[in-house]
Amino acid sequence: MANRTFVVGVGMTKFEKPGSREWDYPDMAKEAVGKALEDAGVAYERVEQAYAGSAYGAMGQRALYEIGMTGIPVMTVSNACATGSSALFMARQAIRGGLADCVLAFGMEKMEKGSLGTGMGKSKVSIIDHHLNSMVAGRPWEMDKAPMPQMFGNAGREHMEKYGSTPDHYAWIGWKNHKHSAQNPYAQFQDEYSLDDVKNAKMIYDPLTKLQCSPTSDGAGAAIVASERFVDEHQLWDQAVEIAGHYIATDTPDSFADHSSIRVVGFGCSQRAARKAMDEAQIGIDDVDVIELHDCFSANELITYEALGMAEVGEGHKLVDDEATTYGGRWVVNPSGGLISKGHPLGATGLAQCAELTWQLRGQAGGRQVDNARVALQHNIGLGSACAVAVYKPAS
Template identity: 50%
Template sequence: MTRNVMVAGVGMIPFAKPGASLHYDEMGAHAIRDALADSGIDYSLVQQAFAGYVYGDSTCGQSALYRVGMTGIPVVNVNNNCATGSSALFLAHQAVKSGMVECALAFGFEEMQPGALKSNWDDRPRSMARFIEVADQLVPDCDQPGAIRMFAGAGQTHMKKYGTKLETFAKIRAKASQHAARNPLAIFRKVVTPEEVLASPMVWEGVLTRLMACPPTCGAAAALVVSEAFAKKHGLRTDVMIAGQALTTDGAALFDKPDMIDLVGFGMTQSASRIVYEQAGIGPEDIDVIELHDCFAQNELITYEGLGLCDKGEGEKLVERGDNTYGGRWVVNPSGGLLSKGHPLGATGLAQCFELVHQLRGTAGNRQVADAKVALQHNLGLGGACVVTAYKRAA
């Protein structure tokens, strides 16, 4: 498969707290219309659509898309936990890359409820049952909800194994707030200091404060991907190309030789990034800007190592050097990331795409990364799924 796939248009609505947003179908429709307007594509030219959401009934994707138009095209609803949005993008990209279609739409939305993530089904085995069982063995006497137990437990493991300090995670959260202050679509735009992060209520003593966790969020985002030939035929922009993309799941070793860091997707991240680097003909040293899955500050640091930005155990040094922000080696999460921009599960991966496309176009305003040519996206879902995508600014 050698045909080039371009991101012709992106759309995103401002993220909001639960109860302060439109309903999911309206949010999704707004994001789709914005992506169509950004691309200049008439909706009648879209051949397939992939809708991402986690919490909702069947065919919610159709409910949102029908507000834009009803043309009879295939609509596939996608649920891959927190990697849902980028999984929808993966399918749209795959459809165009393979030659099945010339123009595909990926969109995602989430209308979330306050509080920790939870299952709506209590009469059947939970998809995360084995993960929780292993986490109980590795982190005994922990009464935290599932996601906190997983990601904060992985952070605790990193602290014990490599001497990483809680203050380092606070610096990551403070950095996220500094970036989000420049993003009008972010839910939290107040700048906080590392000291304020550490002084926020302690959720897990010595391991996690409240500000180190992302908030439940409502929102929507969308992207239109097209073949290069289609773009040229219709006079669309061809300045951002998907140079590589991979979706990975967990390997058998996850439960055979359990480790908290692997339990939150480290192995999936390593596998996906290696595939993408080979596909795109790049390495970490070639990347200018990154949007990665910082659902907890701890996971951002772990992901530095999973993506090969540094060796295992060296994430703290990367933070101390300032290599995760403006003026450093990479700018990580210029949008503010999940920690400050927000994390509406089905929309997150497409919101990352939105940010990186604008970075490569040079249209990111006062959060623009200077002369950005190569961008990397990382979106993770426990259970598991990991999508890594490389974008290049076309010559």
Template identity: 50%
Template sequence: MTGGDMRRVHIAGVGMVPFSTPSRSEPYDVQAAAAVRNALADAGIGLDQVQQAYAGYVYGDSTSGQRALYGVGMTGIPVVNVNNNCSTGSSALWLARQAVAGGAAECVLAFGFEQMERGALTVKWPDRPSPFDEFIGFADKHDADTDGGTGDAPFAARLFGAAGAAYAERHGVDPATFAMIAVKARRHAKHNPYAVFRDEVTLEEVLASPRIYGPLTRLQCCPPTCGAAAAIVTSADFARRHGLRTDVAIAAQAMTTDRPDTFENPPNLVGFEMARRAADEVYDAAGVSPEDIRIVELHDCFTTNELLSYEALRLTPDGTAERFVRDGDNTYGGRVVTNPSGGLLSKGHPLGATGLAQCAELTWQLRGRAGDRQVDGVTLALQHNIGLGGAAVVTLYEKVN
């Protein structure tokens, strides 16, 4: 992942478009082209200076990345299409960083987009083996519900709901604690012009919304979302030669996949151990401690996963996530401002764009340009993005003087 021969990598520019519901979305190529133009303008370069591009999306034909980028320009550069489920955007960024750090290129574009359908995620190819067969089989054997009635819930909600229920049973967590995370997400999203849901909700409204699975109610589940985001990744030498900004760098980054222990308990089934291993690699490579982190954009596709991720990322000791929430340590004035953007729950979750939208938010935070969402004194920022089936990508950004 890192080494003495690896070059320092900078985020020279970021861009995104406001996320939207499927009924209000523009086509994916229009959204993606707009996000790329925004990132290029932010960096102050043209597409002709980009040497490689990595395009992330989950739902689309195999060269949709080219279709999207051709709307900006056709420069003949390599375009690699990336699909790693919900961690797709971060996987594209991981590849871009590797290309620059390893010396294969000096200026690389990572962008992600999604034009999603209404409704919950479904398996698109039922005529062949699914990467989720073993995951869903585990959920069938470890049903989180004690009263039945939600066994027909979407598979993602079943998996994340089961993980939350297992944690709650082990540690005696009040279901209202999960709901408090949704309230916090809306409160943060109120100040984000890119977010889908910006109206605040009360704890009572969250708990009263229709039950989906285990402790999850509808307002604790991320919505199907369309959108796009992009980042320009450069070497320090390229940035200096072209007068680009070098104030945000990737201090460390790691990607992990599943091990056999994934199928030993429900939290691991949704990426707990994958995320923990990736986070530990990042902390070790950067020479920092979890206690040094004051801001994080993490993968809150469901409230249960946000709570689990506090511990997976070692932001709070094992078994203390409920106290972390109830003490307000996950928001402004607390120990770690979690998802100042509103996160997947409120900003939205266009699968291919999510990781790069997290990158954009944290870049703005490190630059001090996050407006009413700004977290004071940010010098390090952590990003966590997972995809079932599976991959976890953890990225640490640092402010460079």
């Protein structure tokens, strides 16, 4: 039987606009990991393994030199925008398999200003070549110089054509997440905007305006993951949060079978990962109270409502009409402000989501606290393609 796994400490830096602060990835890691260790009340010497997430290849070993040099195994993980959640997934595997009792997962990124490219680097093969080719096949769309907004914007257009959502639905999601972030001191943006502000902002790729798109960001996040035995020995039950289910799904042929932009940007991955994680946790989506969802663009948040089972396929915009995904609604989605407003340093995003949901289940989220939060769900997707979904519950 697999061992139960708990988050016992979390920490993160404030997410920053690239170039706004004189720091590098070891500084980010020192701050985020230091906070997580302090939160757990655990010395770094008790950590037996570490998994470091960086989509751009910053070395976890070097980052941890600022924390200590204890000779433990340190693995650097890269998995597109799902990098941070992948580091967490691997840390949990080590605990569940009985290979360690205390493991560190952290993620960090120092990014360049401007829109993300295709992720090619020096290779002639893009990590999203299948996705781009499928997107343009049979459609009158030329490849845009900024492929990510185009891909998710086209998914929004497809939803509008098929199911009747409108640009106003996507704008509301941007408005909601900016409003949520005003209560988050770690967020890159903490400004509230009117709905008209969001709708009238610079158009990035129709229907997505600038205030519906996640920015490039610098920052780091960390989590200390422990076994039940470790939690018991160190009397950490009052702060422990169980990772009750966690799954990472990748593409299958149906992602590209019918050239659907909705499927290309990860609908199937999200659906499969969510089902697996919720089945492991023995819950359904109606049991969930608070969700951190990968809103790299507002269109993806709406589409993911359907992938997670919060709405039937084609009816995600009805949740917007009912304001069902904010305070006072059925779920609170992205109380942190999400990627759109909190920021999106690729390797750190999944650990920041973990930190937010841990704080929510502990009742430590301050002005953004969700009332009576008992079950939390994390969704983190990276084209290339991978989707991680985790379910959290208070320790019992």
